[in-house]
Amino acid sequence: MVNVLHFTDVSVVRGGTTILDSVNWSVDDDQRWVILGPNGAGKTTLLQIAAAFMHPSAGQAEVLDETLGGTDVFELRPRIGFASTAMARKVPAKEKVLDVVMTAAYSVTGRWNEEYETIDERRAQRVLQEWNLDHLAEREFGTLSDGEQKRVQIARSVMTDPEILLLDEPAASLDLGAREALLQLLSGFAQEPNSPAIIMVTHHVEEIPLGFTHVLLLSGGKIVSAGPIGTALTETALSETFGLNIELIETDGRFAARAV
Numbered sequence: 464m465v466n467v468l469h470f471t472d473v474s475v476v477r478g479g480t481t482i483l484d485s486v487n488w489s490v491d492d493d494q495r496w497v498i499l500g501p502n503g504a505g506k507t508t509l510l511q512i513a514a515a516f517m518h519p520s521a522g523q524a525e526v527l528d529e530t531l532g533g534t535d536v537f538e539l540r541p542r543i544g545f546a547s548t549a550m551a552r553k554v555p556a557k558e559k560v561l562d563v564v565m566t567a568a569y570s571v572t573g574r575w576n577e578e579y580e581t582i583d584e585r586r587a588q589r590v591l592q593e594w595n596l597d598h599l600a601e602r603e604f605g606t607l608s609d610g611e612q613k614r615v616q617i618a619r620s621v622m623t624d625p626e627i628l629l630l631d632e633p634a635a636s637l638d639l640g641a642r643e644a645l646l647q648l649l650s651g652f653a654q655e656p657n658s659p660a661i662i663m664v665t666h667h668v669e670e671i672p673l674g675f676t677h678v679l680l681l682s683g684g685k686i687v688s689a690g691p692i693g694t695a696l697t698e699t700a701l702s703e704t705f706g707l708n709i710e711l712i713e714t715d716g717r718f719a720a721r722a723v
């Protein structure tokens with residue numbers, strides 16, 4: 464077990480507004496986290512610090528043993544896989560799916576990293592196969608459906624064998640069938656012996672894949688509850704997080720919630 468992320472009293476202030484408020488959080492490489500919270504809770508901001516895209520305004524964030532601010536983040540970022548809609552928007556629509564996956568290291572870091580110049584087509588083909596995308600390898604990215612684009616994003620973010628995989632709302636805007644297919648893929652990936660630490664942001668408990676181990680509930684930039692799903696995901700904590708009376712239903716390890 465290796466610690467990959469350690470936040471001590473991390474705060475972020477933007478334009479006079481406190482977006483994250485003294486967050487203390489630790490992630491080990493054998494943990495798969497879901498971050499849940501309402502709109503504006505600070506989830507994406509938390510992920511951006513974990514991705515070394517942003518320094519906290521106060522407190523200390525250590526990512527992969529490096530203290531942000533004291534390290535060259537360009538050296539750190541290739542060790543982190545990040546899939547988000549904002550990143551998908553940066554992919555040229557006419558780029559072939561195979562090339563999108565092969566340029567993962569470039570697109571995530573913003574500049575090419577020599578370490579990854581050896582990414583070869585065979586490896587990319589294998590990753591595409593693992594994410595059920597091999598039949599789309601020659602298609603232009605812009606012609607794919609939302610669900611297919613999400614899977615390409617995740618394929619490209621796992622391409623470099625990251626030590627931390629960050630997923631910002633990977634199931635957003637997918638229909639029920641596409642969402643279930645994606646959650647099954649994530650669930651299988653999370654349970655592979657060599658998979659990285661995973662941190663996934665979502666709004667819905669229905670989107671917690673089987674095999675995920677921990678949950679962090681965030682509201683107004685503060686942690687309401689964090690820890691193993693069995694103890695941290697409670698009706699009381701969910702109700703406080705979303706400001707509603709919430710009933711939580713568990714069936715065979717999957718969750719559903721409704722306001723009562």
Ligand SMILES: Nc1ncnc2c1ncn2[C@@H]1O[C@H](COP(=O)(O)OP(=O)(O)OP(=O)(O)O)[C@@H](O)[C@H]1O
Pocket residue numbers: 477478480482500501502503504505506507508509
């Ligand atoms: N540069 C900024 N200046 C002022 N406020 C900001 C800035 N960037 C973000 N915020 C605010 O910080 C809050 C948290 O934003 P963040 O994107 O982290 O939330 P989120 O939990 O991911 O929300 P959502 O679920 O809607 O995506 C929001 O209220 C947002 O408006």
